[in-house]
Amino acid sequence: MALRTRFFTLTPQIPFPSSTSSSFSLLSLRRPLPRSATFSSSAAAVQTVLFVPPGVEPQEVDDSMVLPGSNIVIGPYAGDSRIKGVEFVKSSGKARDCPKDDRPEFAILGRSNVGKSSLINSLVRKKEIALTSKKPGKTQLINHFLVNKSWYLVDLPGYGFAKAPEAAKMDWSSFTKGYFLNRDTLVAVLLLIDASVPPQKIDLDCANWLGRNNIPITFVFTKCDKIKVAKGKRPDENIRDFQEIIRQNYKIHPPWIMTSSVTGMGRDDLLLHMSQLRNYWDQ
Ligand SMILES: Nc1nc2c(ncn2[C@@H]2O[C@H](COP(=O)(O)OP(=O)(O)OP(=O)(O)O)[C@@H](O)[C@H]2O)c(=O)[nH]1
Numbered sequence: 081m082a083l084r085t086r087f088f089t090l091t092p093q094i095p096f097p098s099s100t101s102s103s104f105s106l107l108s109l110r111r112p113l114p115r116s117a118t119f120s121s122s123a124a125a126v127q128t129v130l131f132v133p134p135g136v137e138p139q140e141v142d143d144s145m146v147l148p149g150s151n152i153v154i155g156p157y158a159g160d161s162r163i164k165g166v167e168f169v170k171s172s173g174k175a176r177d178c179p180k181d182d183r184p185e186f187a188i189l190g191r192s193n194v195g196k197s198s199l200i201n202s203l204v205r206k207k208e209i210a211l212t213s214k215k216p217g218k219t220q221l222i223n224h225f226l227v228n229k230s231w232y233l234v235d236l237p238g239y240g241f242a243k244a245p246e247a248a249k250m251d252w253s254s255f256t257k258g259y260f261l262n263r264d265t266l267v268a269v270l271l272l273i274d275a276s277v278p279p280q281k282i283d284l285d286c287a288n289w290l291g292r293n294n295i296p297i298t299f300v301f302t303k304c305d306k307i308k309v310a311k312g313k314r315p316d317e318n319i320r321d322f323q324e325i326i327r328q329n330y331k332i333h334p335p336w337i338m339t340s341s342v343t344g345m346g347r348d349d350l351l352l353h354m355s356q357l358r359n360y361w362d363q
């Protein structure tokens with residue numbers, strides 16, 4: 081059976097009034113704790129509801145089980161999260177060209193330039209296995225990287241980049257239909273959100289689309305090292321604002337975590353979280 085039907089439970093449909101009139105279902109493993117948790121990152125605190133994985137009773141949770149800079153509780157399915165090897169497998173222009181085996185995979189999704197390729201390089205500790213660029217629109221194909229010969233990281237083209245060369249533009253309707261809806265080996269989408277800018281409608285719309293299609297997500301906030309902004313808000317403030325929107329609209333929060341590909345912040349913790357999702361999927 082596919083993960084998304086046996087791993088995640090659906091909440092009742094909740095209206096999503098801010099950006100679309102359609103209704104939204106959010107995915108979570110279990111009901112969240114009735115209390116909220118607070119994490120401090122520089123001055124502002126981020127309030128959130130904890131994500132409690134299978135095998136953990138909400139009343140059992142204590143602070144030592146929560147990953148720093150996240151709402152993620154680590155449970156008994158978390159395992160060895162070390163990276164022993166990574167190899168680029170292939171680039172695919174269409175979903176049907178993707179590797180055809182049963183290995184579990186995580187899709188890295190987000191706006192162009194949010195740091196998808198950089199996150200992959202940081203997770204596997206290889207400088208340029210996934211190609212990065214200051215210019216948006218660098219990644220234009222579905223790129224599969226095989227980790228520890230047992231699971232895939234998938235670097236996807238970014239959305240929200242209007243100026244991509246016509247020939248290189250992704251056909252998102254066929255892409256989403258072909259990849260997200262039919263990829264039975266998809267454990268979760270890591271939806272990357274740039275913490276150095278305020279919440280973006282396009283990211284909320286993307287979360288909305290994934291939720292409506294019962295695809296599990298983890299919000300991965302990127303660029304959390306960018307604290308020296310001349311104007312505007314700090315990453316922790318932007319993340320707090322993003323959580324506020326999520327909390328207003330949804331009863332259950334997906335897991336979320338703060339990261340930086342420059343400093344390595346959140347890298348080990350995200351890998352541990354991915355190990356618990358993968359091990360549960362694999363059982
Ligand atoms: N300060 C900072 N910069 C980052 C971080 N992650 C990525 N960047 C920078 O952001 C730019 C875009 O990074 P990429 O990893 O190429 O972004 P992408 O999401 O793969 O972009 P596309 O493939 O074009 O969709 C590069 O200049 C990176 O060096 C981060 O955590 N902190």
Ligand SMILES: [Mg+2]
Pocket residue numbers: 196197198211212218219235
């Ligand atoms: Mg890229």
